[in-house]
Amino acid sequence: MARGSIHFGPAASTASVPAEVLASTPDYPSYVVGSVDQGTGDACLLDGTCCLDKDNQRAGSWRSCAGGCENSALPELNVGSEARTDVEGCCWWGRGAIQTTGVCNFGKLNYFAGKKAAQRGKDALFPDVDFCANPGAICQPEYPELRWFSGLFYWLNDVQPYDVRGERYLDVLRDWVDNGMDPSDHSLVDFASGVVNRGCHDAPFEGIGGADPCGNGEIHAWEERRMNFKHIWGVLSPLLPTRRRSLLLQ
Known part of the structure; x- marks a missing residue:
């Protein structure tokens, strides 16, 4: 089972929880009790002591703090006591075309x-x-x-202006166009997938391994991202005359 596929739910379902985890935490409440104040990351997924609350959740943990836990952005505030004021009410989960999150x-x-x-x-x-x-x-x-x-x-704020360690999104886009806009050339979609999914143009692919320069984890569903890119480009490219496509990058 892929690491990102390990999770409890929806509701009381344990269909996505490996048998070795269920042996020690047979249901969601027992998992929560056993994971409080434990670790986070990859190592604890198969012992059920880190966040298993959502499909593709790769990090996080339950914590208990006397009087409420400190807020990392505003340490003087305690979660569970005084409410946050910097981003009050903002929610983490993704919505929209690129899953606006955080x-x-x-x-x-x-x-x-x-x-x-x-x-x-x-x-x-x-x-x-x-x-x-x-x-x-x-x-x-x-x-x-x-x-x-x-x-x-x-996209305009985080992907298009991306310029990290000598790698620029706009340079990769221009090179992809100059090389014929071939959807089997994955340089553009892989670069953008890394920036969008992990904030890092050279993040490793899930299941492939390799260096993780940004420390943000692997790009998940990279094969599906390539297929989606090919499909969307197949729909959009006939709508753009050849000359207009070149003008878009000038």
């Missing part, structure tokens, strides 16, 4: 395009949407464009 990404959406932007007196595209209080707005039918806007927002 308090920081939702916070930036709110700051530049949502209710926070409007409160700052800026020309907000979605002045009535509080992404922190309601991150699910990205998927609500009254905002059909948001699921794509949120993905493009992330």
Whole structure:
């Protein structure tokens, strides 16, 4: 079983939990009890002592702290006592075309395009949407464009300007186009997958191994990402005349 496939749920299901884990933690409550204040990462997946709460969750652990656990962003605040104020209400789980995830990404959406932007007196595209209080707005039918806007927002802010250790996304894109835009040339999709999935252009592929320069873990579902790229490019490329494709990169 792949490491990212080990998890309890949905609900009371244990279908995605290996037998060796179930031998010591036969259900979700017993897993939680046994994992409190234990480790995180790969080593503890098969002994059931790190986070097994969600499919493809690779890190994290349950903690217990007297009086509440410290907040890493604001250490003076305690989770379980006084609420956070920096990104109050923002939720971690992914939504939209590129699965906008994390308090920081939702916070930036709110700051530049949502209710926070409007409160700052800026020309907000979605002045009535509080992404922190309601991150699910990205998927609500009254905002059909948001699921794509949120993905493009992330792409423009985090992928397109990527320039780390001498490797630039725009250079890889230009080279891919100059080399014929062949979907079997995986240089572009692999580079982008690393940046989007692990924040690192040269993160190792899941199951392949290799160096992990950023320490953020492996790129999961890399084969599926390649197939998706090929499919989408097959749909979009006929819509672009050859000359227009070249102009896009000038």
